[in-house]
Amino acid sequence: MDLQSNNTIQIKSYRLMKKSLLHISAFLLFTVGVMAQTSNEGMLYVSEGTKLSTLERFDNLSTGQFYNDGDVLIYSHFKNDGIVDFYQNTGLTRFIGSANQQLSGSKTSFLYNAFFDNTSSSVPFEILGTIDISGEANLFAGILDADNFGGEVIFNTDGYHVNTSNDSHVDGPVKKAGNKEFTFPIGDGGFYRQAGISAPANATALFEGKYFYENSNTMYPHNLRAGVIEEIDNQEYWTIEKQSAADENMLITLSWNESTTPQSMVEAAEQGALTIVRWNAETNMWVDEGGAIDLANNTVTTAVYGFGVVTLGRVKKDLILPCGLVIYNSVTPNNDGLNDTFLIDQSNNECAKNIKVQVFNRWGVKVFETNNYGVNGNVFSGYSSGRLTLNDSEHLPSGTYYYVIEYQYGPDAEKNFHKQAGYLYLSAN
The missing domain is CATH 2.60.220 (Chondroitinase Ac; Chain A, domain 3)
Known part of the structure; x- marks a missing residue:
């Protein structure tokens, strides 16, 4: 274990990212009982390239500040009533056990990478506290039960999970x-x-x-x-x-x-x-x-x-598809007269009313939306009218998109509503 002083620490929050200046003092660890229980009531910092293992229960007390940029192995219960966080995007916290493990505490534990490996029972991890993951959660083995113990698992903006399966996921x-x-x-x-x-x-x-x-x-x-x-x-x-x-x-x-x-x-x-x-x-x-x-x-x-x-x-x-609508889901806007626009055809022009169309790219970004589709040339021809990095009237790249069509139909159109979703294939060449 290494000590570090006078550092700027970035405290992670799933609602708001914020920075706080802390002066790091010496850490204090002590053990109690016949079985070695590790408790931290001061400052504990595990630097990059450093390992820390706790064979028995680990308690981070209300005055404890525990920052992990290294490799921490928790082989029993873990409780956090203070601060658990990291400086760099390097910390790995591994929960490995041969008996059921409780992850508890009154304060959120901010972890970068986390690894879960416990096959002692069908549901070996009892989640009583809150875990916030900013990097990778490797659900290697063992179900995390938050549902029956009142805890929760949070993934921050860039958080993701791997090895998720029937044998390892979050129940809750x-x-x-x-x-x-x-x-x-x-x-x-x-x-x-x-x-x-x-x-x-x-x-x-x-x-x-x-x-x-x-x-x-x-x-x-x-x-x-x-x-x-x-x-x-x-x-x-x-x-x-x-x-x-x-x-x-x-x-x-x-x-x-x-x-x-x-x-x-x-x-x-x-x-x-x-x-x-x-x-x-x-x-x-x-x-x-x-x-x-x-x-x-x-x-x-x-x-x-x-x-x-x-x-x-x-x-x-x-x-x-009420009203016998036919959807041509291939768009090739090359002005050859064939599939130049997203075509929705109906044999009875009086049946479908107020047709609304939305188009999303593969990441779920809406790139086109209009009401009264097909009226006065109001059609999708491969150009964006969306948000974020896509500018209005930007020519969209070739690829697979999602379309969503909504309309009213039949003689009693106000009571009959249909929504249809599917794939749209755009070729810009």
Whole structure:
């Protein structure tokens, strides 16, 4: 262990990045009891290239300041009631055990890289406190149970996870801060059942994801659903909650798995009838959010306006595209008269009304949006009208995009609403 003095320390926060000047004093470690329990009530700094191991319980007391830029191995319980943080983006904290490990404390533990390896039981990590990860979380072995112990796991802007599986994921809520796309490492009942979000527009964005391996019908009745929805997944659901103030237009992705997902939903994916449905608390019913189906990765993706409870649904086959709309999902804007624009064709021009179209790139950034699509030349021809790094009227690069179409249909159009999502292939050459 090395000491370091008079340094500028960057304190990580999932809501706000801030800097604080601290004068580092000597650290104080002591052991208590027959079994060596390590406690820190002063300043402890582990520098880059240095290892620190604690074989028994480690307590960072309320006066303790523990900064790790090196390699710390925790072989038993870990409790933080003070400051746990890092200076450089080099620190690795490894939780390795042969018996169940509790990660607790009243204060957030800010870690850069974290490694979890414990196979002592089916759920060896009991998360009672809050862990904030800014770098890599290597979920090598062992489920992190935050659901039954009241803790939470947070991933900062550049945080990510690897080796996530049925045997190693987070059972309980996971928060994601910042404006990067993210796949939540969530599961329940011994199954890893991820859900993803595209990159939010705002750097201050904060989302929380959680998976439930149970029937949502108990709390959110499946009989209360929009007419286009034939069936709702009765074995699983997710919650994706926006916990920041700014509005976000983005994509969410759900997955299906034959171990947890009803066979009817798996078959619906193969038939192009699988969709994402969301419980709309304002109308007290399930609504269809549409979905672009990816059979290769067992996922379905769509843009959403609201968040909350979501799951998979099967739409009625005869209403997959009401009004007989035909979507030509290839755009080659080379002025040859063929597929120069995103074409939506309907045999009955009086059927579909108020067609709204959105186009997103592969990172979930909205690059085009319009109401009354097709009216007075109002079409997508490969140019951006989006946000962030994309300038208005910027020619978009070739690649795969997502489209989302919404419209009212039929003689009673005000009551009939359809939303369709899919892939759009743009060739700029």
